[in-house]
Amino acid sequence: MIDRYKNLPLFEWTPACRLITFPPGKQVGIIRQVAAKWLGHRSSRQADAYAIQVDDEIQERFSLLGILPLERKRLSEEFWNAVRAEITKQRPSSRPGGSAA
Known part of the structure; x- marks a missing residue:
């Protein structure tokens, strides 16, 4: 009786592998x-x-x-949004109170 349960498809199923990358928007x-x-x-x-x-x-x-391409696009947009924010911070004219501060 136990032998008939050994060949169930459930025992051969393996979940799909998913790669989780470190978010490029957090790579300061x-x-x-x-x-x-x-x-x-x-x-x-x-x-x-x-x-x-x-x-x-x-x-x-x-x-x-x-x-996957959709995930690539999302990660790329996240990265470039972070780069744009950093460019704004690094520009000399972006300091509060002007450049003389």
């Missing part, structure tokens, strides 16, 4: 570095080219990890 060191380099470019064209290069690297890393 990388965010600060990207923001500083972006601000260091002399022209907006150079800064935009740098942003494209960084985004391509991020997308490639996510692809190698096997992250």
Whole structure:
């Protein structure tokens, strides 16, 4: 009687594996570095080219990890929102009370 229960599909089922990555929007060191380099470019064209290069690297890393396209997009947007916030903080004109403060 026990033998008939050994071949149930339930015993062969394994849950799907899901990769959980560290949120790129929380990688403060990388965010600060990207923001500083972006601000260091002399022209907006150079800064935009740098942003494209960084985004391509991020997308490639996510692809190698096997992250689905929708999740890649969400994680990328989270990262770039954090970079934009850091750029605002690092700009000299963004200090409360002006640059003389």
